[in-house]
Amino acid sequence: MTARIARALISVSDKSGMIEFAKALHDKGVEILSTGGSAKAIEAAGIPVKEVAAHTGFPEIMDGRVKTLHPKIHGGLLGRRSVESHMQAMTDNDITPIDLLAVNLYPFEETVAKGADYDTCIENIDIGGPGMIRSAAKNHESVTVIVDPADYDRVIAEMGDNDGATTYETRRALAAKAYARTGAYDAAISTWFAGQLGETFPQRLNVSGELKQTLRYGENPHQQAAFYTNGKNRPGVATATQLQGKELSFNNLNDTDAAFELVSEFAEKPAVAIIKHANPCGVAEGDTLIDAYHKALSCDPVSAFGGIIAVNRTLDAQTAEEIAKLFAEVVIAPDADDAAKAVLAAKKNLRVLITGGMADPEGEDMTLRSLAGGYLLQNRDAGRVKREELKVVTKRAPSDQELDDLLFAFRVGKHVKSNAIVYVKDGKTVGIGAGQMSRVDSSRIAAWKAEEAGKNAGEDALRTAGSVVSSDAFFPFADGLLAAVKAGATAVIQPGGSMRDQEVIDAADENNIAMVFTGMRHFRH
Template sequence: MSTDLVPVRRALLSVSDKTSLIEFGKALSGFGIEILSTGGTYKALKDAGVAVKEVAEHTGFPEMMDGRVKTLHPTIHGGILALRDEAEHKAAMEKHNIPPIDLVVVNLYPFAATVAKGADFPTCIENIDIGGPAMIRSAAKNHGFVNVVVDVADYAKIVEALKANNGATPLGLRRELAAKAYAHTGAYDSMIATWFARQNGESFPPTLLVSAERKQTLRYGENPHQQAAFYVTGDKRPGVATAQQLQGKELSYNNLNDTDAAFELVSEFSDKPTIAIIKHANPCGVAMADSLSAAWDAALRCDSTSAFGGIVAMNRKLDKATAEKIGAIFTEVIVAPEVDEDARAFLAAKKNLRLLVTGGMADPVASGWFVKSVAGGYLVQTRDAGRIVESDLKVVTKRAPTQQELADMLFAFRVGKHVKSNTIVYAKNGATVGIGAGQMSRVDSARIAYRKAQDAAKAAGLSETLTRGSAAASDAFFPFADGLEVLVEAGATAVIQPGGSIRDQEVIDAADKAGLAMVFTGMRHFRH
């Protein structure tokens, strides 16, 4: 039975990350704690003048097999696992000369860093730690009597506890550290299992192991009555998880979700400065132009009403001229790869605006997983990295599209990939002019996008709808010709769609009758 305060008399330190090691070792020595250590940790401490005893001397058994066997010994694990208040355990310790170990400080071989460097298979295998996880798990199991530390950031907690309790630590701290230790070894094993599955050519392993670290506890979820937190996986993909927040309030659950959607969309475009305005994870305006300022004007024109309180993402360094335009309306978040000093100074006055810098753009065709929870399980699929280029298109109508129509079709189809299904996107001159999202009927999506374009034209003081002369994109095929007929009514002159309906010919005939150019992509972009 554990007690609250347990004195620390002996510690075992074996770390690959030597950050703050010397300072911590000296602090432990200051409390009269005997320090055991191995390999590089032993050398670092000894060279710094810290009193330290090598594990091989402590066990009476030499380190062997290139260091594979050093802490895997009964003297070590008995000293960690022994219940101090069990007579049988105490007798075994005395009989076999096993001194108790009260503090275990271990961080594991850098497996993830080794893999990230592109190391070969044997090198990666050698960077799978065995003794470390065994000691960590042993110490965590026996947290009633033993402290376990796997994070450099927790050195200070141990030192503070020792100071406050005359060389002892409280049970609450030991439990906290034990929980963290099991999460640490679990994440470590998850990395190894995922890597091994990939080495074996398995896209989806028989057992899904996902590890992530809590970055922040959020105020609430999608709604105030829901609890939420933000976890990061360690993936270095530029985006909301890796961005630096330069100013503004704490990001909410919805802010994070919408900012991710905005940045992933704008990362699709690299040729020209591009801006995407997002509301509730759907774009309400996207445009490319010769400058960010001009791109903002065109994106905002698509749906200036929905842009209020939205998220703005861009693929170029944010300049002051563009920042001033964005700042003219209420905006929740701005995310950019970089921000110049003048823009940053201007936005600093807007205390509630969140400004994020990613340091780069996401690769839109990079592989990765998309995971969604369902009752009793997870749906896992690869990221939608599909990309259509001009050579993929099949002209199916009598009239072939012009070069401008082709450019606008490809632009609209790429935007449509990031709009909730069913989706219709109208685009003209590199800018969206109407977006219909998330409808049960594709006809309704076409109508909504058309109506929004009419509203935008009216707001801009134009005499005709913005969709007149536009190219229209559909994320999936038209099951009937009625959806295409709405595009004709809206004034679209070209249509891009996946094709594949049993009524494709009916839709093609309707396009020919109206004089439209239509192309098939052969690729669908459902987004639910």
């Protein structure tokens, strides 16, 4: 079922492509109505246009707040052409049909993102635009509605194929897109209002996103998936530019996000994080990026195969050459110099992402997780323990080097699936135990992996000898700490707070282990 377009109303904030669209409509004999700046621009281009005020016989008032809120506009959009009583009402009230509506809304989201004041944000809440869009979309049986300039060419081409008309399939698809846009717009406004009122958890949660990529499949091939962005400017996978490589998969995106969030914890020195299945298999700081890379890779080079590599500095050619020796799925960096890009370009399947900056590890963003029948909403884990906040609970206090490594280990542990145990020595991880049901098992696994990596590298000494160890939550019993002692650890960082804290402290003292409490845990599920 086609619907011919004889009259169009154009009222857009984003004027990209508007003049070309208006000219194409005019060339097809369409009468054009418009408002304000849109009308002036169309007229200046030499295209006949009729102001909405002239069409309605009612002037724009209240600084333009009231201009399209009129029966001649909404009646022209809502009147059902197939219903005789509707058409009679239009005739009786001198209402002419409007067959196409092209509207995009006041830039509310952009205004908020720029940090505008309260009154400016309020004035950028569009009223007439969403009203017209909803009217036109409801009556998509007869009316074509466009909210995205990217659809101008599609509509003009279809009119060319159908003697000035559009098809029902196109009108319905555009109507769905229109309601999605007004829904997202209202969600942005309600979220902003909640923030102005200091409501972290409003009575109704409105979530919106824009499709960035339809994925080949989800975690597994039998699952469908897509990637949506939420309009936030936090550097990472959502804002990154992909320079090369295959299309990113669901698992690539998830793991790359984990890698970049982890490496963003470190700003003082060059740092590298290597991730596999959302857990780190090596993290290190160094005097140079290549130094940090070699240290990170040495922790668990077997698991690093096919992993994600994240760096916190501009990627240089020397580091890129070393990365190119390893099979990796993704490399993500704030930037890369031309020489590094040239090196990695030889590995055509390797995905290379440039973010333009590092994520703020202490940013107060929210995270959302779906459950059957609902959602869990919480602040991002932006907690960070400072050196002066540590509480020494053992007879021996840690040395300055141990303190540096303890804080490093605790930051890494924040990004390891619970139960999480992390061994660190000289600014690099030497053993990581993740995702175990028992904390003592995580401790043993981390030590075992460190031992295996050392053997494979031809080392005689235990890598964990002289290391420090971090636990993301308290040791419920002394056995987890004793496993670390057996591995050769000399200092421990943990939140504390167990009913058996004293038992664990006593075990540390008996083994001349230094231990500090953070008072903060970092569960990651």
